Amino acid sequence: MATLTQSLGSRPRLLAAEITGWFQENVLGAPYKTLFNLGLAWAALAVFQSQLETAPALAGVIGGLWVVGLLGVVFSALTHRFNAVTQWLKDRLYNSPTSALVTLLILLLLSGLARAGLAWAVTEANFSADPEAVSASAHTGATWGILLANLKLFMVGQFDNDQLWRVWACVGLLVGLSVVSLPVYGPFKEQLRPIRRVVTGLWLLSPVVFWVLLRGVGESGFLSQIETRTWGGLLLTLIISVFAIVVSFPLGVLLALGRRSTILGIPAWLTYSVVGGVGAWGLVTYTRPNLALARTPLEYVLILWPLWLLVAGIAFQRVFKGNVVAAFCTVYIEGVRGVPLITVLFMANFLLPLFLPPGTIIENAVRAMWGFMFFSAAYLAENVRGGLQSIPKGQYEAAQALGLNTFQQLWFIILPQALRVVIPPIVGQFIGLFKDTTLVAVVGLFDLLGIANAAVAQPDWLGLRQEVYVFVSLVYYIGCFAMAVTSQRLERRLRVGQQ
């Protein structure tokens, strides 16, 4: 109180003028905003009242803290003396009446949510993995036993218990390689240069090793083949994601290069003569006899396929100038990008067995993996194409002037620059692919989400959907977050965005 009168000193009239000025500008001068603020205040009061009924102590504390903050900021504003805390409060929480009211509202709602969430997840939750103990207890919160009892299912699905050593071997290999990579690619880059090649080679070989370990080779022996339908849970999610990412990368780069290719196309006379010949043959052998039999408009459309072939040939020649490679890549990319992933998965499920010689058996997991691979390659191709377009033409010309052949140009000059530029969108796409592996639950595979749905259907743990979905979301969140952080580190190391 003494400070206030001291700092006000002999200028109470100035202070009054300041307050009336603020009032005139912010309340009387902005009627719509004041009305809005009144509405906010009414809403905040309503929420405060309801919170008082359910948790009076917490609501009181929150309200008290807010009032203390408000008073502090008002006092500092009047005395024109801010310390670090009040400055931050004024800038970021109590900037204007609207901001102050929004702060109160958010604090109340957040505290209510946090209290309810904590009660559900921790205070009133049951952590026992024994179904009988769980049904005997009368808790109102989460039943985490469903996760604790089915942990193996969630992690590796219905993997054979005697073959679990394979999964542990993979995990051990991964951990070992990561531990070795940290110094080799990091602080001790120079000292450990000789083994850097070895470590890189091991990383490049690791997918093959993982495949051999998890799928097996041969009929007998300790590395015999195991059925892919025993893969499940997080293991299946990781296998599908890694396969799709690793195999689609070269294919995507090839597609991008193919779409941008400028090699000499098939001459027009050749295209038109071939298409014209086939069309004429089709017209004579198919269209003429069947024209009389057609009834519906769609039948007419199908009967006239030689005409559509001619139209396609003309379009191909006009748009792509006879470049079959560019045409094929463009049609593939635009076609796959225009359809949802789930239709690609359904196609892979139903059509892949049809496309291969009758009698070949492809397991469901393999079909899904190929479906993801084809889907991811198209999106990757578009990202890489953006990178290729961003390289100045001078780089291409300089590479050619140096006398490098096409492969050397690409490997040493073009691709390093292109891929460096598009790391953010590519990693974003890989994150999207990792999340999209949940779709295999719809085609009947038991990835993490599929296992979660199956676990909820067990008679012991019926209907505990909230717990499993929270767990699955957490796993995916951690995975995506880790990938995003890695991408940022990679960008910084490769100095993306800087010349």
Add this chain to the structure above:
Amino acid sequence: MKPKPPLSVNVIPAPVIPFWRDVRVLGVLAQIVFVFAVVASLSWIGNNVAQGLQTLGGAQFLCDDGTSSFRCAFNFMSSAASFDIGEKPIDYETTDSYWRALTVGLLNTIKVSIVGVVLATVLGLFAGVAVLSNNWLLSRIAAGYIDVIRNTPLLVQLFFLYFAVILQLPQLRDSLQPAPGFYLSQRGIALPWPVFTPSFLPWLAFIILGFIQFQVLWLLLSQRERQTGKATNRWLWATLAGLIVMVAGWYLTLSFNTNQAALVSRVSRVAQAPSPLAGLEALVAKRLALPQLTKEALEKLDAEQLAAGALQVCVVKESPSEPNFAAQLQRLNLPFKMNRFDRPDQAGAAYAEETCDILVGDRSLVVAERAALENPDGHLLVSIQEYPVVLSAPKLEGLNLVGGARMTPEFAAILFGLVIYTGAFIAEIVRSGIQAVPRGQSEAARALGLTEGQRLRLVVLPQALRVIIPPLTSQYLNLTKNSSLAIAVAYPDLVAVTNTILNQSGRAVQVVVLVMVSYLMVSLAISALLNWYNNRMALVER
């Protein structure tokens, strides 16, 4: 004659490139090899498909006359569907063809996509601007929402919404009511919805006139602003002018329309009253033995007395007369009970048996029913006002909700899941677009004395929109493609319906082709729109 060039000029002969290193020859060779590879693999696949279909039964291309031909590839789509679809925006029976089922699926997809796009844009705009707000709490919460939603798979969010939220809602009789007129229950969400009566069209003409009036006044006042340089508060005057026309139109259509009519018996003396509604009020007041129908007097009566004295109204089911008349009766605090009938003659018969006091409906309907009565002169035709738009709010009657619009649990799940998911991506796009505007622009705007609102509206947003719109349209495309996940929550969209068709008919190739063609058409349409917009708005470089 041209002088011959001297022979001593040093002419370097062009190097002869051997054909195996000539880029042009290699290029054409590559093309030919590629074509052969593509044709060979396609024919191998085609061969496998033909063999596989033969073993499957060979009925893939069956025509009506028993022969098998390529032209009859889609003839199976005309046969009866024999499965029911849960939600139908158009009429559909199980005996309709597969084509009709496909159309229903396509319409469902379009419905969820359009509503989803609108709501997601609103949510994304709000969240994107909130991330950039001054208030630390608000910006962190918006950032947290964006972060969590973008890093969690859409399917998990959909399952969570459907199974762990919507299906856990209480039964109908214990529905949650967050606001008056909104019912959240296991059967879905019921919300108030406007009902357009036939007299909406004349009012629409007045609305259009009001907009024209607004525009005319706006242009006039803008011209005056330019000439005199003084502000003329044109928003206020133009809006007032437009509103006056619209409100006048409302009352004019109300007074001059004769669409609705009611049938009352002459005995009830309703027609003699100053207005039909006053007459009904007097009738019910007499029945309830009250001098006047005030709220307090009605509250004193118990439920049985109210039910006994309530006005019995006969209406045809799902006609606009019901919400129209109900709104007028509610305004007078008249207790009433609606008796709904499927057909007009049933309503007329009920009125003739004196089950109800008054028959309400379209004028032509009431006139016809009056003519069908035994004693037409004993009943009076009374005009009822028809409001152009009536807000129909759902009400709990017994075991059902009547009135209002419904969202099934499946539709609500897929809609909110898509909106929340796509909203987070749109928020990121909006945020990066606004941050892409150079800070100098905002500083210049403040230096010029523009208010915060003017700065946002006139300086920041136009420049930000240029950066926002291309990725925004690609997010709209993503939303449309993500709506295919509706199969996981049992909403009958295009993918779900075609999946059923595939399982029932066994024609895998044709059905897959149909699905891909449908989605490709939608994608290409949206991409074409995007390209046209981009070309129009592209910055013309120097």
